[in-house]
Amino acid sequence: MCQLLALSCAEPTDVTFSFTGFAARGGLTDHHVDGWGIAFYEERACRLFIDDKPACRSPMAEFVKRYPIKSRNVIAHIRKATQGGASAENCHPFMREHNGQQWVFAHNGDLRERNWWVSGPYAPVGTTDSETAFCTIMNVIHKRGVDRDTTPDELFDVIEDITRNLNQYGIFNFLLSNGQSQFAYCSTRLAYVMRRWPFSSARLVDADMSVDFSAYATSEDYTAVIATTPLTDEAWTTCQPGDLLMFRAGSLVRRAHVPVPPQVLATARYAPSETSGTPVVSMG
Amino acid sequence: MCQLLALSCAEPTDVTFSFTGFAARGGLTDHHVDGWGIAFYEERACRLFIDDKPACRSPMAEFVKRYPIKSRNVIAHIRKATQGGASAENCHPFMREHNGQQWVFAHNGDLRERNWWVSGPYAPVGTTDSETAFCTIMNVIHKRGVDRDTTPDELFDVIEDITRNLNQYGIFNFLLSNGQSQFAYCSTRLAYVMRRWPFSSARLVDADMSVDFSAYATSEDYTAVIATTPLTDEAWTTCQPGDLLMFRAGSLVRRAHVPVPPQVLATARYAPSETSGTPVVSMG
Numbered sequence: 017m018c019q020l021l022a023l024s025c026a027e028p029t030d031v032t033f034s035f036t037g038f039a040a041r042g043g044l045t046d047h048h049v050d051g052w053g054i055a056f057y058e059e060r061a062c063r064l065f066i067d068d069k070p071a072c073r074s075p076m077a078e079f080v081k082r083y084p085i086k087s088r089n090v091i092a093h094i095r096k097a098t099q100g101g102a103s104a105e106n107c108h109p110f111m112r113e114h115n116g117q118q119w120v121f122a123h124n125g126d127l128r129e130r131n132w133w134v135s136g137p138y139a140p141v142g143t144t145d146s147e148t149a150f151c152t153i154m155n156v157i158h159k160r161g162v163d164r165d166t167t168p169d170e171l172f173d174v175i176e177d178i179t180r181n182l183n184q185y186g187i188f189n190f191l192l193s194n195g196q197s198q199f200a201y202c203s204t205r206l207a208y209v210m211r212r213w214p215f216s217s218a219r220l221v222d223a224d225m226s227v228d229f230s231a232y233a234t235s236e237d238y239t240a241v242i243a244t245t246p247l248t249d250e251a252w253t254t255c256q257p258g259d260l261l262m263f264r265a266g267s268l269v270r271r272a273h274v275p276v277p278p279q280v281l282a283t284a285r286y287a288p289s290e291t292s293g294t295p296v297v298s299m300g
Numbered sequence: 301m302c303q304l305l306a307l308s309c310a311e312p313t314d315v316t317f318s319f320t321g322f323a324a325r326g327g328l329t330d331h332h333v334d335g336w337g338i339a340f341y342e343e344r345a346c347r348l349f350i351d352d353k354p355a356c357r358s359p360m361a362e363f364v365k366r367y368p369i370k371s372r373n374v375i376a377h378i379r380k381a382t383q384g385g386a387s388a389e390n391c392h393p394f395m396r397e398h399n400g401q402q403w404v405f406a407h408n409g410d411l412r413e414r415n416w417w418v419s420g421p422y423a424p425v426g427t428t429d430s431e432t433a434f435c436t437i438m439n440v441i442h443k444r445g446v447d448r449d450t451t452p453d454e455l456f457d458v459i460e461d462i463t464r465n466l467n468q469y470g471i472f473n474f475l476l477s478n479g480q481s482q483f484a485y486c487s488t489r490l491a492y493v494m495r496r497w498p499f500s501s502a503r504l505v506d507a508d509m510s511v512d513f514s515a516y517a518t519s520e521d522y523t524a525v526i527a528t529t530p531l532t533d534e535a536w537t538t539c540q541p542g543d544l545l546m547f548r549a550g551s552l553v554r555r556a557h558v559p560v561p562p563q564v565l566a567t568a569r570y571a572p573s574e575t576s577g578t579p580v581v582s583m584g
Contacts, residue, residue, distance in 0.1 A: 061388035
């Protein structure tokens with residue numbers, strides 16, 4: 017399947033360090049070679065870079081690593097195709113505008129059947145189950161009348177309902193953001209780390225690179241990094257299957273448990289892990 | 301105001317040459333310094349690069365010039381802000397998905413008032429008249445039930461109706477594409493060139509660069525380049541105010557005359573030209 021990465025930050029933050037380790041998994045330290053993508057929110061705008069080349073040898077990924085765009089909300093993805101070929105329209109993250117906000121989604125998993133599809137103004141451009149699931153989420157958000165007056169807690173309730181429905185159909189680890197809230201659901205595997213003052217240093221697991229955050233960050237900096245598996249030697253929290261989390265400005269502000277059906281966990285239990293060769297569930 | 305560039309091609313074509321000349325107008329040979337953007341269709345996908353830095357010194361523009369993404373449909377824009385500040389959410393082109401197709405729009409002009417706004421599922425993220433006009437176009441396309449079965453001619457009729465309404469409110473040179481058809485409207489200023497076998501060479505007006513197309517192109521290559529003012533020393537056709545054109549696969553397949561109201565032309569007549577200091581209408 018795929019790997020996910022997100023950042024939620026109180027202050028605009030350079031994602032270069034995390035993205036360097038993450039991109040190495042796109043063919044160098046791991047086998048996710050069917051494309052990659054990254055979305056950076058910059059105030060109300062969202063810049064999306066996608067490429068169907070492996071992240072470890074994509075000129076665009078090199079450009080992103082060298083060009084420090086600062087952002088409070090980032091979602092990135094590297095792809096190992098399960099449904100849909102290796103082409104640009106099938107690269108995550110996917111982006112749609114709703115009510116004057118850009119929404120971004122990335123998925124690690126495999127949803128079977130398509131009878132969960134909800135129609136509306138959003139439709140997939142490519143052929144993945146992931147983009148179809150995202151458009152279903154957006155169509156439900158549209159039908160439920162989510163607008164700029166919807167509170168984060170009301171939005172969380174909507175996302176929780178959608179998750180409870182979609183996760184019946186297969187592995188559904190996902191990241192979703194509207195540029196303010198960052199939602200993360202652990203169907204089988206997800207972890208996060210919170211960076212706070214006083215900062216320490218961190219070393220990437222996938223590349224020979226360290227950063228001493230205390231040299232750059234201030235007491236105003238709150239950063240949450242969410243990834244399929246830990247990117248650094250810091251103290252990451254491993255999510256439990258069923259964890260639905262909402263981060264805002266670098267803080268974990270709400271969580272709920274949306275149980276993963278036993279038949280989905282059973283599928284995952286016997287799937288080989290992509291990063292370590294150990295069973296998937298041992299990681300999540 | 302701004303400058304527009306589009307390509308419609310029968311075969312995937314490298315836009316590097318045209319974009320190099322065009323990007324020079326973003327602060328080097330001209331004063332369009334409030335950002336730039338380019339959208340490349342790649343089969344069903346569309347990659348969008350935007351930047352609020354002047355194109356002539358944007359690292360992202362340098363990357364695009366050096367990295368030859370091949371595309372059959374391209375829309376690019378460099379911005380001199382009239383409405384909306386110089387920020388990423390106000391950079392053209394703008395992109396929205398409808399019915400599983402990405403639609404892209406860029407505008408050169410200035411639409412007064414907002415009583416032309418048509419509501420629906422699409423809403424602007426930024427503060428420009430241009431993105432608001434694009435969302436109005438998309439909401440009309442949605443209301444009129446445009447879908448994958450709509451023929452190019454039926455779509456042309458819809459675009460012609462929308463143009464006839466919006467161009468009452470100000471200068472409305474625009475480019476619009478769904479990845480298959482390329483629509484171009486000349487409210488005051490637009491030109492195009494058709495490249496066909498046997499090819500000759502062309503020299504950029506804005507940079508010291510020439511290309512001998514006969515060395516690269518085949519008899520299968522049909523390319524139409526559309527721009528606010530000619531980019532090269534080739535034989536460009538100057539559009540007349542009111543020309544609405546539809547290009548497909550490098551050929552001009554339909555045109556209509558949508559008259560520009562005299563009061564709009566009068567505004568343009570006394571506006572200084574951005575490229576030569578001569579009146580705008582002398583160019584278009």
